[in-house]
Each structure stands twice: as C-alpha cells, then as structure tokens.
Amino acid sequence: MNDKTRHILECLGEDARISHEEIATLTGLTVDEVSKTVKDLEESGVIRKYKTVIDWDLAGDENVYAIIELKVSLERTIGYQPLVERLYKFPEVRSVRLLSGQYDLSLTVSGKTMKEVAFFVAEKISTLEQVQHTTTHFVLKTYKEDGVILHEQDHVTRLPVTP
C-alpha cells in the first residue's frame, strides 16, 4: 500500500463522513485524486461499507448479543465455505470468523432476548449437520467496540503553553 492510500484510508477509518475536499486538505492531494482513489478502493472491495459505531446500550436498545463458538466437522472435499455461507445468511448472525485453537468458528449473534438467541442457536445452528458442538457466551457489557472505547474517559489537560 502506498502512503497516499494509507492516508486516505486512515481519514475514512477515523470518520466515514469526511468529505473528499477535507481529505484533500489533509493530505495535500487534489480533490480529483482523492475521489479517484476512493472510487478505486470501493470498486476493488478494500472499502466495503461506510458504517457508524453505535453504543446500543446507551441508546437504550434492548438487544442482546452472544458470542457462539462452534466446533465443526469437515468433509474431505468441502471446506468451511458451504457451512459459513449458510451461517452468514442469517440476519441474526452479525459476524463469522474462522479461528485457530480449540474451536473452529466464532459467531456474533443478536436477538431481542436471551431466550430468542438461545432458541436460534438450538434450532438453526446446532442442528446443522456439520456442527458438532456449540458454546454460547452472552455479552454482558461492551467496553470497546471496533477500536472505540464506549464510556466517558477522564480528559488529561496539558499546560496551555510549553516551549
């Protein structure tokens, strides 16, 4: 990755709503250069989506989240792909990751109640042929989400003037 691309991605990673004009000011590139690079990054899939980090707890959302660890069996000729595709098509499944270690896959699942999530796992996930074993961990509190700390922090003040 060149410096130009890294600067643009870092600007967008920090603030998805930043304008191309602002990026141009911050990088010394022209607006056209920024727009073209962003377009290329979108088309190549480097930029997947522009999203907002929301503190759902603070917003008063009642949803519950669980992290589900899956142990799966693999057949010789088929890898993880067909199973993974079945899993990620459920809108309840917010993320799917292949892991090293004791478990194979990790899902983040959301639902209105713990019961709903538990039944979803029991009915839709555990019953899949390749799934051998599931462990459900309910999320009690999120402290940091995608690099953003989700609570007010003390502000450290600097002296107004230093040499």
Next chain:
Amino acid sequence: MRKACTPSKFVADVMNKVPPSGIRRYFDLASGLEDVISLGVGEPDYVTPWHIREACIHSLECGETSYTSNYGLIELREELADHFSTKYRANYDPDTEILVTSGVSEALDVAIRAITNPGDEIIVVQPSYVAYVPSVMFAGGVPVIISTKLENNFKLTAEELEAAITPRTKAVIINFPNNPTGATMGKEDLEAIADVVCEHDIMVISDEVYDCLTYNGGHTCFASLDGMRDRTILLNGFSKAYAMTGFRMAYAMASPKIISAMMLIHQYSMLCAPITAQIGAIEALKNGQHEMERMVRDYDRRRHLIISGLNKIGLDCFEPKGAFYAFPSVENTGLSSEEFAERLMNEQRVVTIPGNVFGEAGTGFLRCSYATSREEIEVALERIGAFVDGL
C-alpha cells in the same frame, strides 16, 4: 538582633543577565482565559502509547525502583546503539559512548558545560529552542547568534556559519528538524556545514529530538556524515516521537572522552535518569515503531490542514518539513509578532507564540503548534481568520 538578610545580593550575577523566558509570559497570560484553543504547546497531544505505560506499571509492580547505572540501564543503551546503527548507520559503543539523561534539556546543559571554558564562544542558530542561549550563559560561555532566513527556508548556510566563527568558537548548536520553524536540512545541506566545522575544528551539538517527525523525506543524522561522529554530540529523546514528554527521557551520544566528561556532571547532579522512565524507553524502542508511525502520519495530515489554512487566511507560511510547528509570517498584517499573538489571544482566544521569543530571527513570525486535534485546529483557523479579517 541578627542582621537582616537581603536574598537578592546572593543571586549569582549571571542570573540577572539571562532574560526570562518569553514563553513563560504567554503561559501566564493564557492561564487566565476560558475557552482557549492553544497552538502554543510544544508537546504531542497524544497520551504515551499504552504499551509503554503498561511496561512502566509492570516494572513498578515488580519493584524496579532502584537507582540505575549513572550512564543509564545497559539494556536501554544497547537498544539505542542497535537503533542508531540500523536507522542511521551511526555506531556507538553502549558502554562508553551513550549517556541517558533526564530530557534533552539536561543533555544539552551537560553537553555545553562539558566542553565550555569561561569565555568560549558557542554559536546558537536561531530561531531556536529557548534554552540554548541561557544554557551557554550558565556554563560561562558566550552565545554567538546566527539568524537563519526565510529565503533559505530557515536552513543554516555554510556562509552564515563561516562568518560567525572566531578563534574563540568552541561549538555550534544546531536543531533540525527545528523548533520553532519546522525547517529541516537534507544531507547535502548538512555536508556543507560539516566542511566548515572541520575546517575550523569546532564541535557540533546536534539536537535531533524531532528526527522521527519528518514529512516528505527522511532525516539525516549529523553524526552519520563522513568524519562527523567524533565531532558531534548527538542529543535525542523520547518526548516528541513517542509522546513521552513527562517521562523526561533522553540521551547523548558522542566519543568516549566527551561522554565521560558529561558523565562527571551528570553523576554528581542528576545521578541517573528515573528507572521507570528508562524502562518505558526500552519498551518504546522495542515495540513503539508502529504506533509512532501512525502518530507521524496524523501530524502530517494536520500539517497540511494548518499550512493551507494559514495561507488561505493570508498569513504566508513556508512548508515546514519536520517537527510539528507552522511558522507563518504576520508581517503583512502590520502587527508585530507580539501584538498579533497577544491580540489574537485576547480577542479570539487562540494561543500562539510570537516568533521573536525564539530569537531576533523569529521577529515577524508566529509559532503555531499543530500537535493538537484536527477539530481544534479547524476552530483555531476560523478564529485566526476572523481576527485577520477584523484588522
């Protein structure tokens, strides 16, 4: 009744000759104001990266609270030697050629005292960090000023240096990337200086504390130039690159004779730099590269923001290629640096430092630090714009 004491008569004469720091005055003025945006700060706005703080906490938990070697922890000196060898191909023996100090300020003071006999001239290249001239005076030396010029992008030229050298000249202090101008000097620029320095057989104290903060091109370490290692006292520290100002962690590198002279002063005054800070510094060198580069890229974006903003307002600003300062000229506003800075502070609550605080050469300029958040820089630019429009 015992005789009354008149404390002032006990103060050494040199104290009355050293002018008070111009920065101090602005600190007092700014401290009383509310809703202030400060571009007057010479330190990163980042908090020290967590892995460094965590290493310090861990060391305290382990009870690492003792004195260290006067030179500093050998692990730290070895890391430094590796780091300089890899980065600049400047090779120093960790046993005899590196001294860990409490901040570059101490390293500077000790370096000057270690080489200065009463009456020796030490050349100070201005605009410069405010401590250089007083440090020379405290050491009994005579500061000789060179004023760099905007037309040379505030670089020191060989001619300027040559003209300032006399038979009494002992050394020249240079600082690139520069506080307050943000000027840098490339390899060729420095080679020309090296020629003059050798010809006149003087030392160079090179304060390279901003070496990691360069944009559009890397840094040339003065000591890495051919034949310059033993002629240079290289000063550097962790404050700026790793956002560790309060740790007071720095070092000097030079030939063994010079380092052992510096060591004499250091061991009888500071004894050693604080161990917790030294452990933080080891962690910074071992694992701090990634975080530091991220900060530098962020400074670079703020640099573009502030330079283009100041130029749009009509405050001409040459492109600073290092440190985290913009140094716009306020000449076309008809105000002096001090009038501008003081009125801007009182009328728009933006703190900047008038350039003349850093020496005569800074007259007509303003130091604006962009080591502050992008949001604050944007508001500061709006306010500066409103101020200039209202003149």
